Amino acid sequence: MEDNTLSRRAHPRKLLQGTGWITDPVSHEKHEVTLLDISLGGVAFLTAQALPAQSPWLARFPVGDELLTGNIEIAYCIRHLMTDAYRVGAQFRRLRPDQLAIIEGYTK
Numbered sequence: 001m002e003d004n005t006l007s008r009r010a011h012p013r014k015l016l017q018g019t020g021w022i023t024d025p026v027s028h029e030k031h032e033v034t035l036l037d038i039s040l041g042g043v044a045f046l047t048a049q050a051l052p053a054q055s056p057w058l059a060r061f062p063v064g065d066e067l068l069t070g071n072i073e074i075a076y077c078i079r080h081l082m083t084d085a086y087r088v089g090a091q092f093r094r095l096r097p098d099q100l101a102i103i104e105g106y107t108k
Contacts, residue, residue: 011039014107020045020061022072033088035061040103042091043072050086051077059090064106070099 016038023030033045043059051057051074060069072090080087095103 011041012107013037013039013044016043016061016063016106018062020059022047022057022059025056025058033061034085036087038063038103039107040092040100042075042089044087044089046080046083046085047088048085050079051088053077056093057090063102066102066105068099068102070095 014037016035018035020033020035021030022033031047031049033047036044036046038044043061053074053076055074057072057074058069059072060067062068071093073093075089075091077086077088092099092103
C-alpha cells in the first residue's frame with residue numbers, strides 16, 4: 001500500500017530544529033516544545049504534555065534568524081513511539097503577512 005501522506009500536504013515541510021514555547025490563551029499556562037518541522041500551513045513539535053485536538057494556543061519559536069509568534073490550533077497529538085513525549089501537529093491560524101513572510105523565507 002502506498003503512503004499518500006506527502007501528497008495530501010498542502011505545503012512542503014522543512015526541518016526546523018530548536019526550542020519553542022506554546023501558551024494557553026485562557027490559563028496562560030506555558031509549555032516548552034522541541035521543534036521538528038514547519039510549512040506555510042503549520043508546525044510539528046514534541047511536548048511532554050498531551051494537548052487536546054482543536055485547542056488553540058499561542059506559539060513562539062525561532063525560524064531561521066527571526067522569532068515567529070502566532071496562533072496555532074492543534075490538529076493531532078499522538079504518543080511518540082521512541083521517546084516519552086507527544087508528537088503534535090498544529091495548523092497556523094490568522095497569520096499576518098509579515099508572519100507568513102518569515103515562514104516563506106525559511107521554507108524556500
